[in-house]
Amino acid sequence: MATSRDYGLGEFDFPRGWFMIGAASEATRIPAAIRYFGKDLVLYRGESGTPYVVDAYCPHMGAHLARNSTSYIVRDGEHVEGESIRCPFHGWRFGTDGACNHIPYSDFIPKAAKLQTYPVVERAGILWLWHDPEGLAPDVDLANFGGHYGEPGWVEWKIDYMGDLNSHGIEIVDNMADFGHFVPIHGATDWQYFANDFKEGHLHQYYSAGHRTLTANPEDMLVLDTWYEGPGFLQSEMAGTFDSFIMIANTPVEDGVTRSWHALMVKVHDGSRETTAEDRALALAYQEGSRLAFAQDVEIWANKRACLNPLAIPADGPYGKVRTWYRQFYNPRDKAPEFQARVNGLHVTLDKRPGHKAA
Numbered sequence: 001m002a003t004s005r006d007y008g009l010g011e012f013d014f015p016r017g018w019f020m021i022g023a024a025s026e027a028t029r030i031p032a033a034i035r036y037f038g039k040d041l042v043l044y045r046g047e048s049g050t051p052y053v054v055d056a057y058c059p060h061m062g063a064h065l066a067r068n069s070t071s072y073i074v075r076d077g078e079h080v081e082g083e084s085i086r087c088p089f090h091g092w093r094f095g096t097d098g099a100c101n102h103i104p105y106s107d108f109i110p111k112a113a114k115l116q117t118y119p120v121v122e123r124a125g126i127l128w129l130w131h132d133p134e135g136l137a138p139d140v141d142l143a144n145f146g147g148h149y150g151e152p153g154w155v156e157w158k159i160d161y162m163g164d165l166n167s168h169g170i171e172i173v174d175n176m177a178d179f180g181h182f183v184p185i186h187g188a189t190d191w192q193y194f195a196n197d198f199k200e201g202h203l204h205q206y207y208s209a210g211h212r213t214l215t216a217n218p219e220d221m222l223v224l225d226t227w228y229e230g231p232g233f234l235q236s237e238m239a240g241t242f243d244s245f246i247m248i249a250n251t252p253v254e255d256g257v258t259r260s261w262h263a264l265m266v267k268v269h270d271g272s273r274e275t276t277a278e279d280r281a282l283a284l285a286y287q288e289g290s291r292l293a294f295a296q297d298v299e300i301w302a303n304k305r306a307c308l309n310p311l312a313i314p315a316d317g318p319y320g321k322v323r324t325w326y327r328q329f330y331n332p333r334d335k336a337p338e339f340q341a342r343v344n345g346l347h348v349t350l351d352k353r354p355g356h357k358a359a
């Protein structure tokens, strides 16, 4: 497995951004051990319903805050109190700012009794964590997924876990520029247009062609606007057999190991009637088609060696630009504009649209 340093991404091993850490259902009143960004963490839900993520190890004597089933703190239901979490070992309790707010056998609470906490937002049925190697508050809003989650006429997605891949996130984001893989991997036909637009922290891919995995009839066109708002997840507005919206998340577990998920929402009617069980079944079947298309990429990533420098040819898409764009998230925030300035703008790889000049 190759690390961020091997790829020469920048000063940080893990990037800045919003990252999926699981389905909303994974946050409960029972604290759970999770691991991302090379760190042991604990996820729990407070009494108000708000999810929290804190470092796993207690500053007192290092007990794991979640990996316990026998302490009387856990057995007596004192593990989560209000919004606070209590350590199973000596019962120190930590609030939402991470500071210890109760020690059962002492009025004195040391200042250093503090857990690191991470901003977490629950949206579209998913838990999102803000990771920042500089420890700063989010400077970008979490995406709103086209506003389609819960929108009348749209069937909400389920979460497809795609595996923990021995591939760095950059290999997945490379896909944005990967014109040459669409025919062999996805069965693209009748190419009309393929382009990438680099806009500061956003990266778009515009695709217009047939798609053997995703269209019902070989002659149907698929028109996709696919983008990243930061390094952690892809969104795609797709016009095909149905209007739909894809989300693909990739979160570092270790440096060079990436957890991947896929989800898709489908517009099944115009919102003027109730959604039926039949609609839902149809949407799930469409999601499964999209999952299979993504699994075609995943099979490559799960088995490839690291590609530190693509042997790129002129007819490939702009891998180099994508990698430069990606580096902004592995360097201090105030350096991001330097990377953006080097890539900002539209890069057209193919344009066969009638009335348009070939690029």
Ligand code: FES
Pocket (backbone or CB within 6 Å): 058, 059, 060, 061, 062, 063, 087, 088, 089, 090, 091, 092
């Ligand atoms: S180790 Fe957590 S309270 Fe002592």
Ligand SMILES: [Fe+2]
Pocket (backbone or CB within 6 Å): 175, 181, 185, 186, 297
């Ligand atoms: Fe792909």
